[in-house]
Amino acid sequence: MPHLGDAVFAGAARFAGVFVLLLLGAIIVVLAIGGLQAFRAFGPAFLISTDWDPVQMVFGAAVPVFGTLATSVLALIMAVPLSFGIAVYLTELAPAWVRRPVGTAIELLAAIPSIIYGMWGFFVIVPIMAQWIQPHVIDTFDGIPVLEDLFAGPPFGTGLFTAALILAIMIVPFIAATMRDVFETVPAVYKESAYGVGCTMWEVMRSIVIPYTRTSVVGGIMLGLGRALGETMAVTFVIGNTNRIATSLFGPGNTIASIVALEFPESQAGSLKLSALLALGFILFVISFIVLAISRLLLRPRLKG
């Protein structure tokens, strides 16, 4: 005879599970309904329009979408080698007594709130960029085609590159921790065999560890990308907040998250502008969902957790 308490508890647990499914569904539906007014008003052109004019009530998503993708991809380019180095150090190089404290310190980077990164970026990194790095880089690349345009413009210190740098620091702990965890799943026999025939550490990493963990490593990188896409406060402080597609990495821009955070307080309930912001939120959710879903599918088989 099934116990009454069992039925109640199992029912509650199953209901909670369904509740989580409904929660995600509700987020998507609510954002889509909220953005409907803007999608109706501008049609598919909303996605490719670079306008953002609250006075004329004309809105487009192209600039923030560009800024979101550009800063996130740039952040990945910086964060992946750094994370790889840290993961290799923690799994292969560090003496046993160093591993735990250094690993914890790197993980603590992920615990620091986003707004702290924003303040630190604004008050520490931006002046360093404006005074030292940007003028130097602009001078160096002056006269070289392509690079000259990529690193052009007045050295304000803010802009896409600075935002990407801060994002990179924020996602390093996620990527590094995943890489470390999957590197540790490589069977010791494989590595020992390679060392046994005289491979160096780098050769073991390149020929044994990376091929063995390739899928999960990509999954970890996608996880970092997913985090970078939706990062709000840190980016808002340092990106310069201009609705223009910058051709220079040092130029100002915006991201979906930053424009929503900044423009939201100035939008009236029920206005077309608010709807446009919600539509941007919907687009961000779709992009993040795809990236995070890929990340999870790649990571799941190897990592239980």
Next chain:
Amino acid sequence: MSATTAAPALPGSIPGPAKDARVARQLSGRRQRTNRIVKVLCIAATVIGLAFLASILATLLWRGLGGLSLTVFTTSTLPPGSQGGLLNAIIGSLIQTALGAAIGTPIGLLVGTYLAEYSRGSALGNAVRFVSDVLLSAPSILIGLFVYQLLVAPFGGFSGIAGCIALAVIVIPIVVRTTEDMLRLIPVSLREAAVALGTPQWKVIVMICYRAAKDGIVTGILLAVARVAGETAPLLFTSLGNLNWSLSLTKPMASLPVTIYQYAGSAFEDWVQLAWVGALLITAGVLAINIIARVALRGGK
């Protein structure tokens, strides 16, 4: 380049390719050099990572300690130039974090229990696990927008309770993840022993499994608290922030992160100073919870 060249076998030696000592030395040298360079780069990457952490902490201490005084904890936020503190923001953050965790934890616990104990490879279980993992990394600003549309816009105003709900949505997937992982670590024999005595399954889970997994589950809750304590973006659209003293959950409520955001961007020196103090407080709190949670987990193992 190859270390071995096909040389004619010398009399008395083993037939087959002989080793060219010069080429071998060169190649070995190059391989060792590459290896050394990679090692140095890896150490450099770690040093860079640690340097960023050190720089952030040093900046917070340097800018924040100077403004730290008793008035920060005893006075509410005041207009610039009038010696205000952060009391309402600190209390508001404590209330919203505590309530958010109190709402989110039971749900997360139940979902984690469902995934570990009941789902057993079912399609629903896999879907729930997938969705929970996506929610874990979903942009928090979108959760703010979602709660705004659901609880703020229809009810005509920002409220502390909307902030709590937004934080609860962030808490749920974190608690789900650790609860499921920790329950899965409990040996099946423990459950079988209890079931053999005629214990109903729910009692096995509550009295045996929860108790055995307590340390891990508490760690998950602590990490969730640490995460939401620093969340700014979802609160911007829900509890909004309040420069006046208010404990009402139906009115806009101050919080430390939102106050920091408002103050850091202002033109007043004393406000910026208070923003740094707030930043120092919140980082110290969040890092302390993280370290405690880690130590607790390690001690429990």
